[in-house]
Amino acid sequence: MDVIYSSIQAMSILEMHNRPSKHTIHIRVNHYNSRTCALKFTESASTYQAFDGMPVSADSLVWNNVIQTHLGNLNYNKAVTTYQEMLTRGIRPNRHTLPRILSVSRLSGSLSLGKQLHCQAMKLGVCNDIYVTGSLIELYGHLDGVDAAKWMLDNSEKKTSSAVSWTLLAKLYMKQNKPTFAIDLFNEMVESGAEVDAVSLTTAISACILVKSLITGRNIHDTARKHGLELDVLVSNSLVKMYMECGSIKDARDLFDKMPSRDAISWTSIIQGYVKNGEINEGLKLFRKMVNDDKIKPDAVSVSTILPACARMAAHKNGRELHGYLIRNKIPTNLKLNNALIDMYAKSGNLEYSSTIFSRTKSKDIISWTVMIMGYSLHGKGDLGLDLFKKVPKSDTDEISYVTALHACCTSLKVEKGLHYFNCINSPNLVHYSLMAALLARAGKLDDAKAFAKKHGVEKHPEVLRALIDGCRIHKKITTGKRLVEQLCDSEPLNADNYVLMSNWYAQNGGKQKQKQEMVDRWRETIRDMDLKPKIAYSWIEFRNKVHVFKTGDVSHPRSERIYWELESLMKNFEKIEGDFSFHDVDEERECVPIGHSELLAVCFGLISTKSGSAVRVTKNLRVCRSCHEAVKCISKVVGREIILKDPNRFHHFKNGGCSCQDFY
Template sequence: MEVIPAAAPASSSISCTHRCFYKTDKPSTVPVLRFKNHSSCDSSYRGITNFPVRLQVSALETVEIAPNHELFDKISTSDTFGWNTLIQKHIDHGNFHAAFTVYEQMLIRGILPDRHTVPRIIAASRLSGSLIFGKQVHGQSFKFGLSSNSFVVTALMEFYGFLEGAESARWVFEKTSQESTYNVIACTLLCRFYAMGGKPLIALELFNNMLESGTADIDAVSLATAIGACGLIKSLKEGKNIHRIARVHGLASNILVSNSLLKMYLDCASLNDARKVFDKMSTKDAISWTEMLRGHVKKGGFGEGLKLFREMITNGIKPDPLAISSILPACARMAVRKQGKEIHAHLLRNGIDMNLTVQNALVDMYIKSGSIEYASIIYSRMNCRDVISWTIMLLGCSLHGQIDLAISILHDIDHNSGSEIDQNLYDAVLSACSTARLVDMGRRFFSRITSPNLSQNTLMVLILARSALFDEAMSFIRERNLSRHPEVLKALLDGCKVHNNIYMGKQVMEQLCEFEPLNAENYVLLQNWYAQNRNWDKMERTRETMNDMGLKPKKGYSWIEYRNKVHVFGTEDLSHPQSDRIYQELQHLMKKKVEEVSNFGFHDVDEERGCNPIGHSELLAVSFGLISTEAGSTIRVTKNLHVCQNCHETVMMISEIVNREIIIKDQSCFHHFKNGRCSCHNFQSQVFP
């Protein structure tokens, strides 16, 4: 096809383009396109240039027109119905260039497009991203007398709104709308584009103007659009006002409006208002249930979220991938790992689409609930992985001490030079390198970060400290002026603990007490260090300092789930009904322990100094698991603080004696004790997993 210059250049603004058409008259002849190298085009149509608005669209040059025009010849030329139907069919199948060809043939055969033709071609231009072609069809709409038709105006606003933005859509709206009336569809579209363009306040202003005019019939779509704008600006006051308007117009019970209200209240952090709307809904769809359960889960209401999910299924609503990915975080805890497995089984039984988002959510759930083996299986079977997949799995490897798998994933990322690595993935990569002590790889990835943040600098210190490269770690800290950041000092302290660098460890602890004088855990570290070195006087002075400052370390608690009930234990806890058996079991096992090991762990010296070592909360929870569960089954315990070294050594010994796997999740990681070994490789990081 030969390109014919258009009435306005492609780069000209919309206002300039349209000014060309406002003063022109309707054409006396039908516009056509000029072809070249198409023998099928009748020669009588070539060279026709008597239409003032000519089409310029390079996309049509690639459209292959059939060698014979039998199909077009069979379509009636007396009306547009057949032509419009064929155009719509091509659009429905995503064949937009074919729709352009049909439109072109209409013009060639002298058939004037009507109010159904032009909106279809404008829609095809929007969907194909053909901005120049769509603008020229807009110009033709003036010649055909269709520029003010409501169908055409709506199509044009969508076209410009999606391809150029809200201001261009507004230009069309203002040029075509009547001053005394508001087209509710067009106005709603404009509100939507402003909201999408990050200008929700303008969207609300337009909605209020439409409301005050009194000439527009407010419908559910316009209300939903305004409600969405309230959610974007997180204005509970504006949202409640729109809710009131919805009640006045009798649309508050409309499911589209109700779902929009649900989301708006949740976006405004008003879970109670959202729940009131949800409970009053006579009809609920998958969107309603998903928004509500996601709101509860986001606020930490895991139990209520799971309850809603079960009710959703009971009410015959099939959860979609969004609902599944919203509820799975509620199962990302060891105490509710069974519910997570049940949801996974529900997915498989009911053939629910397990897209990438759902697969990532499943991997994350299994990792956080302590089942790294299931997470690894799902990850290995994923046909496609993204940055989120890598991030989740690498963090999982760090949490569970899966060094070999971490190294494999790191090599995949390292060799895939085209991978887009975001900040979260860099954090995960550096964390995995610290777990696996991959110094060279850590350096290589760190060098790719343009502007490392504090978290990434801290992780690099952790990599060096864990590898006993203390001189390099100190140089790194000095070069980047990181010495006054407690996170960095704790990373350095982690390496001191792993490699028993007592001198540097003491210096770091004293600095921590100086930089964070109100953090009780720093003084606990220092007390334990003095206790380890039998410096009882300084230990007592440190304890007195804490008392004088009113600092109280966190109490240690551990819990274990058994038969759908969570059993909680504190230090030297005697409140459990089976306390006698619990302590007897521990005493029996402790007789086989050869030696006691101590170090400077995060523990309350006041609370545990002088107490029986078997009185630590994690050991009580483990003992309860041993006497309550079947032989050979895995015991899963969670602790709110770090596992101390004494308990760590004891549980390793117990795992070998009873020949059972014991999993303890503490503040830093999952400790998988099996056959006298632990997956943490005795790192027990005080900083990162």
């Protein structure tokens, strides 16, 4: 209170006397390279003899507070004027003044002011103060490059350079995306005998996370142990995160369990780690444990780190549980959290909830619009998405919102509109190009699509090629498609999925059975010979708060036998209904399993586990294959239930023998 009062008092005094002074000190602007500037400053030190006459005054405290207040209010000009006024009045700046005014010069982006201040700091004899050194490192680091900052640290008196200075510099390296430099710096610091503290360890550990080096991470863990800081909450939080990011869940968990006290960050990072590794069940379990056992209230931030995971996993019930938690505990939501909820519900198949939250969100930003439009589009409701896009304030649109507009055009096959929106984009990027190519190709305008790609010089790009291939698949342009797949393999020779695509192309379109099989086998061999690893297909479904995962031909599920029995009896039904229904011998997943594709297993598990009439929601990590798509259409009719299948590209709402994607998947 006193501080505030004295600041106000000082300010009013200053304002009263706020007229130009007769003896303003003129400070020469130095343009020397920062590596040499300190020397030059010394040479020109005689310019600043004025300081010598200044008495050390208790008044500095008040002035420092005024500068501090202006700094806190981001009022840089006023801070500088105050500092000048201070000088003209003969108040000697001290080691508390310089860091503040140096921050002002850094934040206002003025290197020349900073250099003048550096010079004054030397003249005033405060240059070796650790706070002054720190702010100079920050100043040079942000305005004159990290090398200048390094020079600062190297030339500061080692005995005064605290861990803070080292850490500041390490942070600068990390901003420059040079985490190895940060790690080297940390090791140098340890060797130099400077005190190792929690923050410097944390910084070094986050550098390890960037380089994903478990070995380096373990070394730093050892250092932390030696200094007795292993269980410091800051250090162990970042170690837990490091182990998770570097792929050692076990180390992360061991340390986490050892921690004497955990905060919301500890819990959030271990949960996020599990979720990132696909172990969403364990993540949710820990979330409940955090709330119930540790009595920690996750805030909006920690919930919104977990929600996107639910969105990715399409774990609708889990996401809803989190949402329910927020409501029950009256946790104040913010726009980001609301957007994450809209996105989560849309991506996990519950558009109604999405649009409810969306319409209740008062101050929408462009992300709110984007996630909602994308939500509609993912569910095959491109028209609704486009209606919504019309309502987006024009000034808010950005490149990503146009991505959703084009996506919506794609799902509703609106070629003219697509072209119109494409022309509205200031600087289109590859995503826009490939969506446009996909739109044209899907609409059957394959030549236009190719011409479009060529015109923009993206005709060889994998994403564009994939879009064109899709068009060929839908419109049965078998020969053109094959050529494009070959091009795709040429342009990405190490992507196994391309050869899988090639193999499937032959399997589905390759003419005579024997010849077909030969080609399929040949491509399989290629994949094996090149030692490439195609993605493994799996599907999952939520049941009783757990996510059940199925791989192709999976027999590991406890109810496996019952699942296959169900599948076989359903198959008999299709034959009756569809006549010549049959599966392809090879599909997009490389496996030669006639039935037992992961999505069918998950669907059947859903059918036998939930009550009749309710919708079954399944998610798959790869695109659903054509035969499964047909099969699920039939199943929806036979069992009279809605089946919602999410693949990486879209949602398929199967109902009464049809699909929302209208076979344009």
